[in-house]
Amino acid sequence: MSEENRGIDYAALFDAIPTPLSVLTPDLVITAANRAYLEIAGRTREEVVGRPLFEVFPENPNDPEADGARNLRASFQRVLDTGKPDTMLLQRYDIPVPGTDGEYQERYWSPLNTPVLGPDGSVVLIINRVEDATAYVRDSLARTGAVAGPPLDPMSGREIAEAELYARARELYEHNERLRRAHAREHQVALTLQKAMLPTHMPLKHRHAAVRYRPAAGSLNVCGDWYDLINLSEDRFAVAVGDVVGRGLEAASVMGQLRSALSASMRVADGPAQALYGLDLYARSLDGALATTTVKIDIDTHTRTLTYSSAGHLPPMLCHPDKRVEYLDQATDVPLAARSRPSHRPQAITTYTPGSVLILYTDGLVERRREAIDAGLERLAESLARHSDLDPEEIADNLLEDQGMNDGNPDDVALVVIRL
Template sequence: MTETSRDIDYAALFDAIPTPVSLLDPALVFVDANQAYLHMTGRTREELVGRSLFEVFPPNSDDPQGDGMESLRASFRRVLETGKPDTMVLLRYDLPVRGGEGGYEERYWSPVNTPLLGEDGSVVLIINRVEDATSYVRDTLAGPSEPTGRGGDLPMVGGKIAESELYARARELYEHNEILRQAHAREHEVALTLQKAMLPVHMPLERRSAAVRYRPAQGSLNVCGDWYDMINLSDDRFAVAVGDVVGRGLEAASVMGQLRSALSAAMRVADGPAQALYGLDLYARSLDGALATTTVKIDIDTHSHTLTYSSAGHLPPMLCHPDQYVELLDQATDVPLAARSRPSHRPQAITSYVPGSVLVLYTDGLVERRDESIDVGLKRLAESLARHRDLHQEEIADNLLEDLGMNSGTADDAALVVIRL
């Protein structure tokens, strides 16, 4: 913090902001308001602070539009539920006339509601910024029009006609936005159901020290095309796989679910990872949307302390040895699923490990960034893995996500599996 920033009186700064701004708690009770807001509404700070917004400004029951309060409530509700700003279309919300005279003054507003988040990500305050558009609605469009410069004038518009037309168009836009929001909410609910059905939160394995994490892309549905799976093969052997379908949304999620189920079945009957991926490649050719899917499968033998693996175009898993050396498992990498004109057998490699090593499988969303080479992300992951390798697998997973910036949101979804061998 600089010397100048320490000297700023932020309370005075807030009060001096020329744009009308009020602060509301999650119960929509006024916490503060700046001078511009007080001047615009004709209220004092004492009349606002500690009282509910809708107590201070009750709705006009005689308003023929009758939806100002409900629209405003809906906006606040979206902010509280999503933790994201909400910009409203032109809103009519009449203010009670002061001085005990009764009645309401017709007013039009352009509000923006922005959340202030606490350390746990919850909304602790709502910043309610408003612009009074009443004079624009009433007066600006009420006068004669200017020449168009194209051989004639725009038609003369009366104040009430212009006001009604402007408001009607704004309300129409708002209603369409509400329909889109409801459709997105339904799609979001379906996506969550798919995620719960296809991406287990805990690996259903006994005596296996594994931690899994899934992070959806920022601003997308809560399930995309990444998947992970782990199954027991025998008392001394188990298999793990991760994969990534091209695309996002429900279509990618559907393809992901089918491929994950097919590979899960193949892992149980195939003689090794290469054969399992060969069978999955055959299946992917008959599945729309599966082209260019990447996946990697590893068989882990805890008796012989060996890893047998095969990759279909996927980023190499990382094996961190007890001496902190990080080995890339990249000796059996082939093209993505259905990428060749004809199916062909897949390569397979084997490497040994020392008990206490840590194996990490992941999808590209963990390491890829648009503004840097993929090698930078791989190096960052390897360094983080080596640094945290002595921790419990759950702590390793959390630290990897933190070090690679996944907790602040990314443009792609990511799956991560951490196994203590």
């Protein structure tokens, strides 16, 4: 503590702050409340401190449309989930009238909830700041005919303008709440869609593989990236990754259709190039499929060869036992449906030594703003070589860590790691 701060009574300072403040535990128990808070709430310190907030201020059971408590709980949860302040616009939250039998007083508040973080970054306390806007709102609603009766007190022109601002803020908040609820429903649909469309297990005959799927931070948790692994015969299996332009349910829907089409084509086509040619024909009839990138590899464990073809996708990487990383970039063509007319795709073959590691990935793993793509590819290749002696699950985790994916990736990421 600095010399000038020594001797300050912080408890007295907190109590003297004119802004109404209370301090809550993560379980929403009130641990402290200043004088201003107690005055606007009409409570004594003994009536609030040490008690759950929603026990002290329960929701008005006489108002079937009351949503203040639910909105406030949601705000606290956002603070706990993100560790960031959450500003709530105008809220109606009626409070019980002390000394009455179930009587509630109509009140309007403008809350701000701020986290106090512990050494490990977790939320240990929440500061709940509230401003009582009841007089402003009641006056504004009375003048517009929304409620009967005169304003609570005579108001100046400035206060009238503030009241109108509060009323508009309330409308905006309610609109935002409707958007939040709609987003939550869409989010649940997206999660269900993702689980239905992405494979959940490795091919039965090849267990030396790991996959990772990371949606972009802040997205609906489902996007246009996909991966697939299938058995072709006793000694052969196929792997593919792809990336549809865009995010959200529309991109996910296109992704599911393309993945299913490619999965079927992989089973009957004579090699990756023919499979991608058939997928290109299908993509031309599918809205939203333009410029999709994908790469497919057939792995023959008997001949120890990799046969591959790419439609505009970043090159898979093959790390040999001597740590040399080979880019599989000798059969790259344009993305799906990018040409005015379909044409046959190139195909290349390379050999591998048992113990090598193959990775396929989408661009979210390596692309960064204000950085050349080559820098991201070099960073990934170096990481792959450094961790190639580990098992596929550990390699996948380390690649994501080295590429900064554990801090929240700005774009979708699909990654497949295979020990050959």
